[in-house]
Amino acid sequence: DVKVTQSSRYLVKRTGEKVFLECVQDMDHENMFWYRQDPGLGLRLIYFSYDVKMKEKGDIPEGYSVSREKKERFSLILESASTNQTSMYLCASSLQFLRGEAFFGQGTRLTVV
Amino acid sequence: AQTVTQSQPEMSVQEAETVTLSCTYDTSENNYYLFWYKQPPSRQMILVIRQEAYKQQNATENRFSVNFQKAAKSFSLKISDSQLGDTAMYFCAFLASGNTGKLIFGQGTTLQVKP
Incomplete structure (x- = not known):
């Protein structure tokens, strides 16, 4: 079974803190994604990566950055957390070839106070 | 840019x-x-x-099937013989074949199956 593991299920951070959300997949997938999920807005793509050290902005990259130093790990960084970044964050991975399905982590519910 | 729209926030x-x-x-x-x-x-x-998208035949998976209307850009999901375990939020998603794998989601529909 494919496993996508997010480092934390729940996280509470203070405004202005630098926040790291970690995601690890164990199936050698080329693609990895970070989404945020908000009621009524669905999943919005923040960043995705199609290879090590390669990244592309999604629809809402402002206030976020990412790092992919190894194929299995994709980190989302909130440089200076703000209350409007309180949300559920979902990581996913997929095979590039044959446009395979995306596999998701369990999500991190981040609260910025 | 591609967009995906789910117009039903909740259903039962x-x-x-x-x-x-x-x-x-x-x-x-044309391909996605x-x-x-x-x-x-x-x-x-x-x-x-x-x-x-290049397949005209609608996909089916047990009780789940789709009605894919390419010209109308419509992609509905039919759930037959609904079960309590089908209670969930359902998301429609789009993936263009020409790029490196950017997956775009709709807003989601919350489905409640009632006993």
Whole structure:
């Protein structure tokens, strides 16, 4: 079974803190994604990566950055957390070839106070 | 840019009945893939069904089937013989074939199956 593991299920951070959300997949997938999920807005793509050290902005990259130093790990960084970044964050991975399905982590519910 | 729209925020259905969830999308691409994902309460998102745009035949997976209308850019999900375990949020998603794998989701539809 494919496993996508997010480092934390729940996280509470203070405004202005630098926040790291970690995601690890164990199936050698080329693609990895970070989404945020908000009621009524669905999943919005923040960043995705199609290879090590390669990244592309999604629809809402402002206030976020990412790092992919190894194929299995994709980190989302909130440089200076703000209350409007309180949300559920979902990581996913997929095979590039044959446009395979995306596999998701369990999500991190981040609260910025 | 591609967009995916789910116009039904919430739906409900009686157990054993059939329900259809709607999805429309906008793209200038000719080749692409469409998906329905299910997110049960407090559980991980999983794939329900997948459709390749170049295939005219509608995809089916047991009780789940799609009605893919390429010209109308419509991709609805039909759930037959609804079960309590089908209660979840359902997301429609689009993947263009020409790029490196950027997956775009709709707003989601919350489905409640009632006993």
